[in-house]
Amino acid sequence: MANQLGVLNALDTAKTQWYHFTAIVIAGMGFFTDAYDLFSISLITKLLGCIYYFDALSEKPGTLPHRIAAPVNGVAFCGTLAGQLFFGWLGEKLGRKRVYRLTLMLMVICFIASELSFGKSLDGVMAILCFIR
Numbered sequence: 001m002a003n004q005l006g007v008l009n010a011l012d013t014a015k016t017q018w019y020h021f022t023a024i025v026i027a028g029m030g031f032f033t034d035a036y037d038l039f040s041i042s043l044i045t046k047l048l049g050c051i052y053y054f055d056a057l058s059e060k061p062g063t064l065p066h067r068i069a070a071p072v073n074g075v076a077f078c079g080t081l082a083g084q085l086f087f088g089w090l091g092e093k094l095g096r097k098r099v100y101r102l103t104l105m106l107m108v109i110c111f112i113a114s115e116l117s118f119g120k121s122l123d124g125v126m127a128i129l130c131f132i133r
Contacts, residue, residue: 034080041076045069048129052122068126075130 050062064072091099114132119125
């Protein structure tokens with residue numbers, strides 16, 4: 001506890017430096033990308049409905065069934081919460097710079113995997129997308 005107070009006092013008394021602006025920009029970028037990710041999931045579910053569940057004879061053609069839309073939206077929010085908690089904890093253990101690199105590599109790998117998602121059934125494709133998410 002005393003160590004934390006020392007760090008907070010050092011931050012309070014430090015002059016504003018270029019490092020402070022860099023930290024603000026990096027934190028702002030993380031917040032923006034996270035907010036964009038959660039905002040875009042509603043648009044993505046509409047696109048998935050148009051691509052995978054289009055039936056011209058149905059009442060609402062191109063919409064995801066509720067049994068599919070709920071898990072897709074739920075995985076987005078639960079994944080965000082779990083990721084923030086896990087990678088925050090990992091950043092404290094291994095160092096933030098190393099975990100930032102690891103997170104970036106994981107995001108690229110999962111992006112490529114989601115683009116290459118496959119399956120014979122529509123539900124299988126959605127399950128793979130939710131798992132990768």
